[in-house]
Amino acid sequence: MSFNAPARYFDGKTSAAQNVTVIIDDRDVILCKDGNLGDAFATLSRRDLLLCEKPHANSPLRLRRLRDDGMRIVFAKEDAKTVGDILCQGPVPVAVDEASGRAITRLTVGIIGFTALVGLVIWLAVPVAAQIFADLYPKQSEIAMGKSARDQILYTLGKLDDDFEVCEPTDQAYDAVDKIITQLGTNTPLGYDYEVTFVRSDIPNALALPGGQILVFSALTDIMDSPEAFTGVLAHEIGHSEMRHGLRNLFANSAITQLIRLISGGAMIFPAELALKQGYTRGMEREADAFALDSMQRANIRTTDTAILFAKLRDMMEKDHGGVDLPEMLSSHPDMNARITLFENATATGTVQIDAAEWQSLKTVCDDESDG
Structure with missing residues (x-):
């Protein structure tokens, strides 16, 4: 009784593979030229062969010599289970190399352990290194970087959105911003001369750039009910600048990207990279929230108005995502309910x-009738 199956043959001397037809009988495994059963070029005793792994229906099956010389006969996954069952039965059954399976298990566990160790090093060491680099970076260079980043962002947004526009505040609005920043810094000395740029956009957002540059989008001021809510947002963005989060993010993201590429052999492991970067960013958001709370408490500015603004943003976010709030893992900000509390x-x-007039000039800074 015999069984025929196609396979790939590696002689162990070169990396080249040869398509063959394998005849399996009760005692031997015979290799023939592809599709030609009458043209055998090797006969191997089943006593001298070993299966490299247990047969599985969904993975290829490899056959080697008992004394491993590199030779391999590889059966496709479609034939693996049938071939394996036949080889393991009969008067001369072929054994399975159990050590190979254990080696694969050890290798897999080792890779997982190494990856976890590298991830832990990234998680713990990158923020420390990024903080050191940010502290050493010259402040004047950071300020110049922030202005350049602001100009590039405004240019890009202008190209992407026809309705986008940089708003020109009135003198009264400029004075109102200066008064708020001065009040925040009364008992919390600030390290930058802050410059706030208002832009017309339907995105309810604010953005801190390195060196004291802050962007405030009109859709955010539109939903504010009081200057105290505006102050909470401004204090949060000032917190980012005071703790040099822009620089720390720049250094950390660059390091994370390079390390992930290193351990992945150049292929980006996107979920791992995203998780590490988002976790780092969420930590910064919590720090900025803590700074905002502390500076507002010191200046005796109520924070409940900011909580109301956050609740509005939470409701808008839930509506935009079909009524399902995004989990914290998928957002760069901490859980919104926790921030509200x-x-x-x-x-x-x-x-x-x-x-009241100064607040109105701020709230309507991007309204058509207020644009200079």
Whole structure:
């Protein structure tokens, strides 16, 4: 009784593969030229052969000599189970190399362990290194970088959105921003001369760039009910700048990308890279929230208005995602409900030292009738 199956044959001397037809009988494995059963070029005793792994229906099956010389006969996964069953039965059954399976298991466990170790090193060491580099980076260079980044962002947004526009605040609006920043810095000295740029956009957002540059989008001011809510956002963005998060992010993301590419052999492991970067960014967001709370408490500016603004943003986010809030893992910001609670529970009760007209000039800075 015999069985025929196609296979790939490696002689162990070169890396070249040869298509063959394999005849398996009760005692021997005979190799023939592809499709030609009458043209045998090697006869191997089943006693001298070993299966490299247990037969599985969904993976190829490899056959080698008992004394391994590199020779391999590789059966396709479609034939693997049938061939394996035949080789393991009969008067001269072929054994399975159990050590090979254990070696693969050890290798797999080793790779997982090494990857976890590298991930732990990235998680713990990169933020420390990024902080050191950010602290050593010259402040004047950081300020110049921030202005350049601001100009590039404004240019790019202008190309992508026809309705995008840089708004020109009135003198009254400029004065209101200066008063708010001065009040925030009364008991919390600030390290930069802050420059706030207002832009018309339907994205409710604000953005801190290196060196004291802050962008505020009109869709965010539109949903603010008070200058205290505006102050909470501004204090948060100032926190990013004071802790040099822009530089730390730049250095950290570059390091994470290079390390991930290194351990992946040049192929980007996107989920791992995203998780590490997002985790690092969320830590910065928490630091900026803590700075905002502390500076507003010191200046006796109530934070409950900021909590109300965050609740509006949460509701908008849930609506945009079909009523399902994004989990914290998928967002660069901490959980919004936790942030709302944080700002709700602060004890400051004072107000911002600007009058109603100054607040109106801020809130309507990008309205058509207010643009200069």
